[in-house]
Amino acid sequence: MTLRQAVCLVGGRGTRLGALTDTMPKPLLSVGGRPFVEYLIHEARRFGLERLLLLAGHEAGKVLQAYANRRFGDLSVEVRVEDRPAGTAGALAVACDVLDDTFLLLNGDSFFDFNWLSLVPALASDDWTMHAALAQGVRGGRYGRVELDGNRISRFLPKGESDLPINAGIYLVRRRLLERIRSVPCSLENDVLPALAAEGVLLGRAAEGAFIDIGIPDDFERAQILLPTFLRRPAAFLDRDGVLNHDDNYVHRPDQMRWIEDAAAAVRWLNDAGYYVFVVTNQAGVARGYYGESEVRALHGWMQAELRRVGAHVDAFEYCPFHPEGSVEAYRRVSDLRKPGPGMLLKIRETWDIDAGASFMVGDRDIDMQAARAAGLPGHLFRGGSLLEFVRTLAPARRRIPVSG
Ligand SMILES: [Mg+2]
The missing domain is CATH 3.40.50.1000 (HAD superfamily/HAD-like)
Known part of the structure; x- marks a missing residue:
């Protein structure tokens, strides 16, 4: 199995950022001098992915205009547009005809400095449907927390300060996930992930690393300075x-x-x-x-x-x-x-x-x-x-x- 495809959710409305996202999808907002999504493109390229599928919704025309059929080195970008708001899981159903058997799924508004490929060796066993990257050591009360039992996510806990890791918005996904999306809208976070955890088919891998989510104004501002530093590595x-x-x-x-x-x-x-x-x-x-x-x-x-x-x-x-x-x-x-x-x-x-x-x-x-x-x-x-x-x-x-x- 070769992992070739990443799929990035860029369709959300981004209401918490107010007027900033009225006419621009959140992942296209400029952060540290370039569109946020291009930090993810940088990572997708270095991890050797060949195709990036952007799932657009809100202000999809801007995504099409900027990225449809573009290439970044060996990475080619495609855009798929949902015809009505389908939710984070529903967006995948809209694109089911172009998804690989196994693909990486990325939130379009967060960045976690993490070895994406470290999720890949788990493909040796067939007893899971999704494998999530979890950020360890993130402080603050605005994130839900994740409880692990070995390498499986046992449950999701409400938002709050805790030593437990948070869901970092990077997943390795088996295509059979689509069978669970029977109607849209369907939310990954609210509908799909808790059900997978309850059935014991959701793996999690916790790691330390810089994490930022541009979803609220304070963090969007902090990201202007911080995010470029995440790509400066030894x-x-x-x-x-x-x-x-x-x-x-x-x-x-x-x-x-x-x-x-x-x-x-x-x-x-x-x-x-x-x-x-x-x-x-x-x-x-x-x-x-x-x-x-x-x-x-x-x-x-x-x-x-x-x-x-x-x-x-x-x-x-x-x-x-x-x-x-x-x-x-x-x-x-x-x-x-x-x-x-x-x-x-x-x-x-x-x-x-x-x-x-x-x-x-x-x-x-x-x-x-x-x-x-x-x-x-x-x-x-x-x-x-x-x-x-x-x-x-x-x-x-x-x-x-x-x-x-
Ligand atoms: Mg030598």
């Missing part, structure tokens, strides 16, 4: 050969790949801890004519698919195909991208919002350490063993402080 730059996989010389096909011990678990741990994860790898085999760039990219695609099965992912792979003594003329040159040059790290820092002060590089050779130093980052030399144990000594478990609401 980064772990990982060498590939000798760090993620054993360096068996010019590895370029999946059947040649031998993973380092706990490599996928290490990436997952960094994802859960709120780091961006980047792979930066010299691939002189391209310049030497041993294999082509398409094989490098295909291998990285295969690695990504393997990682996703355990809820992990790499935000971007950068490779350097050049070498000054290459036999393929197109690739025979000195390049600052090639480690010990810092070019690959700097290129990533240009396109991602990185908290450099808390970032680091892991490599198995001195050229990795030199590249890190040239990019102004600490480098850590990995000498084998469990990669998970190694990265745990480098990175605090959760760097982000949950935001109260």
